[in-house]
Amino acid sequence: MSQGKKSDPNNKIAAENRKARFNYEVLDTLETGIVLSGTEVKALRLGQANIQDSYASFEGGELWLINSYIPEYLQANRFNHETRRRRKLLVSKREMARLAQNIEREGMTLIPLKIYFNDRGMAKMLLAVSRGKKLHDKRESEKQRDWNREKGRLLKERG
Numbered sequence: 001m002s003q004g005k006k007s008d009p010n011n012k013i014a015a016e017n018r019k020a021r022f023n024y025e026v027l028d029t030l031e032t033g034i035v036l037s038g039t040e041v042k043a044l045r046l047g048q049a050n051i052q053d054s055y056a057s058f059e060g061g062e063l064w065l066i067n068s069y070i071p072e073y074l075q076a077n078r079f080n081h082e083t084r085r086r087r088k089l090l091v092s093k094r095e096m097a098r099l100a101q102n103i104e105r106e107g108m109t110l111i112p113l114k115i116y117f118n119d120r121g122m123a124k125m126l127l128a129v130s131r132g133k134k135l136h137d138k139r140e141s142e143k144q145r146d147w148n149r150e151k152g153r154l155l156k157e158r159g
Contacts, residue, residue: 014123015049015068016114022138024111024130030099032125033090034065034115037081039073044123046073049115056089056110056127058100063089065112065125089125102129 020026036044043049054068065087072080091099102108113126133141 011116011118012045014044014047014115014117015051017051017054017112019052020111020113020128020130022141023133024109024128025133025137026111026113026128026130027108028129029113030091030095030127030129032063032127034123034125035088035090036070036123039076039079039081040070040087041123042076043070043073043081044115045117046071051112051115054112056112058096058103063091063096063099063110065089068112089127099129107131 048071050069054065056063056065058064067084068087069083070081071083099110103110108129108131111128111130113128115123115125118124
C-alpha cells in the first residue's frame with residue numbers, strides 16, 4: 001500500500017486525527033479518494049472538519065467513512081449537506097479485497113488519519129490499517145515519547 005506524502009507543501013490538510021497514533025498501532029496506510037458534495041468540499045477547505053471518532057467500514061461491497069463531521073457551509077443556504085452522513089471511499093478492487101481480508105482475519109480496524117487536498121486539488125484521505133492499543137501499550141508509547149523529548153533537550157544543551 002502507498003505511503004502518504006508527509007513533506008509535500010502542496011498538500012493542504014483539511015482534517016487530522018491526532019489521537020489515532022496514540023490509541024491505535026498503525027500497521028499500514030493507504031491513500032483513498034472520498035466522494036463529497038460541492039458544499040462539503042467548500043467546508044473542508046475552511047478546515048473545520050473533525051474525524052476524531054470516525055472509522056471506515058465495508059458495507060455492500062463498498063468502503064464507507066462513518067461518523068465523520070464536516071460542518072455546513074454557511075453560504076450554501078438550502079443546498080447544504082448533512083454534517084454526519086456516511087461518505088463513500090474510493091479504492092481499487094484489489095486493495096479493497098486485501099483490506100477486507102485483513103479486517104476479517106486479523107481483527108484490525110480502518111481509521112482515518114487525515115483528509116487533505118493533493119496538488120491537483122482533489123480531496124484525499126489517508127486511511128490506516130490499525131490495531132487498538134491496550135492501556136499498557138499507551139503508557140509505554142507515552143514513556144518513549146517523553147524520553148525522546150528529554151533526550152533532545154539534553155543533546156541541545158550539550159551542543
